[in-house]
Amino acid sequence: MKLRHFISLHDLTSSELRQLLNRAIELKNTRNPDFQPLKGKVLAMIFEKSSTRTRISFETGMIQLGGNALFLSPRDTQLGRGEPLRDSAKVISSMVDGIMMRTNKHETVTTFAEHSRVPVINGLTDLMHPCQLLADMQTFFEHRGDIEGKTVAWIGDGNNMCHSYIEAASILNFKLHLACPEGYKPDSCFVNSASASINFFDTAQQAAEGCDLVVTDVWASMGQEEEQKQRVLAFKDYQVTQSVMSAAKKEALFMHCLPAHRGEEVAEEVIDGPNSVIFDEAENRLHAQKALLELLMSGN
Structure with a gap:
């Protein structure tokens, strides 16, 4: 499968975006515990900024799709201790199947994507909030x-x-x-x-x-x-x-x-x-991101 990132909405065509939105609605309306396209897969969630909706929606989404999610903060990793971003990207992406980042500088996400071997998702930067x-x-x-x-x-x-x-x-x-x-x-x-x-x-x-x-x-x-x-x-x-x-x-x-x-x-x-x-809007973070995770990480 060709490696794809989701850094901005322009990473999807108009047709793909509509398909993803319709898929999100479908996933919301037909919840099936046996549907596990991400079974055995791991999403690394890197948070420089604290969050309620972003963390819960991505973590829950991975679990519902059969996978797992790891919460990583600068306090707990070398990310906050001066390790070059490209080195962190290469190491982390060698051990997980996807990376979601909620960061300050937009360049942090683009640098990770440049050096990652797995999909990188922009969970929020100072420039964009596509999710x-x-x-x-x-x-x-x-x-x-x-x-x-x-x-x-x-x-x-x-x-x-x-x-x-x-x-x-x-x-x-x-x-x-x-x-x-x-x-x-x-x-x-x-x-x-x-x-x-x-x-x-x-x-x-x-x-x-x-x-x-x-x-x-x-x-x-x-x-x-x-x-x-x-x-x-x-x-x-x-x-x-x-x-x-x-x-x-x-x-x-x-x-x-x-x-x-x-x-x-x-x-x-x-x-x-x-x-x-x-509140519908808040809940839909879960369903829209499940559709996104399925697109980027399932191989289909």
């Missing part, structure tokens, strides 16, 4: 069907999640409305590569107008806590309120990758409201 997008898109497909031709509003920080939404828009052919404060817009390389799919708006209300999906994220991500006060001031007009949701279509969904700061980036009445699908 979360798999779950988000699966959730939309389940509730509303294919997202092609729809319109999505991203409100808030132009961060790693925003970057992956930009990639998803170009691959799955939906329109993306962006409302980000000055100084917090997405990286220009992402914007330039998908300019036909995205539009910028000055306010959250304008961005949400007529949308099928409204998405946001925390104002200060992990590692940005020192910027909290500055970011609260910059983002104070970018909260997803009921007024913002009212500008979207009546049946528009609301998503958030969690954990959420209720009353900050999203109002309590929105996140707990009838349009919110945040």
Whole structure:
């Protein structure tokens, strides 16, 4: 089997991404304990950043598919003691069947992939969060069907999640409305590569107008806590309120990758409201990643 990595959504074609999302839905709806395509296989999970959803979903996914998962942190390995990444990649990949990394620098994942003999999965970097997008898109497909031709509003920080939404828009052919404060817009390389799919708006209300999906994220991500006060001031007009949701279509969904700061980036009445699908979205990390693990590691 040809070695494949999942570093960004662009590692899948549009057709492959849709097939993977449909497979995730199938795996969710037909849970079979006897289906073990990864029996005897091991996934190394390398965490530089702590996590709830990423660790539980990948570990549970491997177990449900018949395999096992190893949790590795810099405190417990040579990764935090100066060993060159290429050496770590060569050693670790000689002993396991796949590697999932949740790291700070995106270069850490790309370097591992360059020197690994097994598939490497980007569980999150400072630049992208493609696994979360798999779950988000699966959730939309389940509730509303294919997202092609729809319109999505991203409100808030132009961060790693925003970057992956930009990639998803170009691959799955939906329109993306962006409302980000000055100084917090997405990286220009992402914007330039998908300019036909995205539009910028000055306010959250304008961005949400007529949308099928409204998405946001925390104002200060992990590692940005020192910027909290500055970011609260910059983002104070970018909260997803009921007024913002009212500008979207009546049946528009609301998503958030969690954990959420209720009353900050999203109002309590929105996140707990009838349009919110945040817990379906969170659960779908498990099913979307099972489909991904099957694709990359099963040999089929």
